[in-house]
Amino acid sequence: MTTRAVHPTRAARQPQPVQPAPGKGAGRRILQVVALAATVPYLSLKTAWLAGSRIGIPDGSVLLDPEPFLVAANAVTVAMDACVIALVLLLTRPWGKRVPAWLLTVPVFVATGLLTPIITGFPGQLLIRLLGFGETAATKAVREPFLEPWVFNIVYTGFAVQGLALAGLFVPYARERWGRRWQGVPGQGLPPSTGVVAAASAAAGLAVAAAHAYWALGGTAGLGAERAAAYSAETAVVTVVHGMCALAAGAGALLLARGGRASARWPLALTWTGAGATLTWGAWMTVASLGPQLDGGEGPAAAALLTYAGQMITGSLAAAVLTRFLISRREG
DSSP states (O other): OOOOOOHHHHHHHHEEEOOOOOOOOOHHHHHHHHHHHHTHHHHHHHHHHHOOTTTOOOTOOOOGOOOHHHHHHHHHHHHHHHHHHHHHHHHSSSGGGGHHHHHHHHHHHHHHHHHHHHHHHHHHHHHHTTTEEEEEEEEHOOOOOOOOHHHHHHHHHHHHHHHHHHHHHHHHHHHHHHOEEEEEEEEEOOOHHHHHHHHHHHHHHHHHHHHHHHHTOOOTSSSOHHHTTOOHHHHHHHHHHHHHHOOOHHHHHHHHHHOBBOOOHHHHHHHHHHHHHHHHHHHHHHHHHHSOOTTSSOOHHHHHHHHHHHHHHHHHHHHHHHHHHHHHHHHH
């Protein structure tokens, strides 16, 4: 009996096995529902404020008479939180794997950066209050009325849940789609020019962290009178978190540039989260400082603006090292 040879072109036309859809699995479905539900409080409040409601806004707050800048800011932040819904669908639906890489990774990078300080800082603030080291009566008296306390608790809890759920969805998605690029060991170091960029990121991150550590410990040099008077253990927690993110960005960039035989996961995680947090929050605070001061108070001091610039520099350089590392893995 003879067998018929299969023509090469015909074999090539045979249907290829389909990769499993990233949305399968009970765990991912639960995370999908949790992430979507976590967007409801913020979107509901912002939509209500845009419609003229004053829910959660105390008497005397500047939000009762919103300026065009504030209305525009509310609309932008509504769109940003709505993007979380789009990200969840991209990470869980079968068509999500057909989306160009940059169209997914850039929004996830920004979301990681904006949510990481909230995920780490907000629980720290709650712990400070629980231990009785929260804002004093004097600090509260200095601060202008803005929002009811329950608004911050609900909104920031929702942000933290969003961040954790997105991380739980993105990691398995990235493992299935780009696992070869970020798993394993870094291997040979990156070119010397990339090492210089990593060293610059680490130096800038160290300077930013030093400034944040000084202010977290109660230093007032370089701060305006209002910001210095508003210092508390709760604000110190946030300051420490931003300093740690700057250190993480620089350290991760150095580890990626150096290479080695240890697992690449931790340097990649440090660089991804640290660069995202320093870059996005530095840019966010810079844009906010350039706008009108809603409470009519003084704007940020020059030292604060320099710190924001340092955060953007640190994050941008670390992101460049991260990009170069992933490109080298693709070429390999």
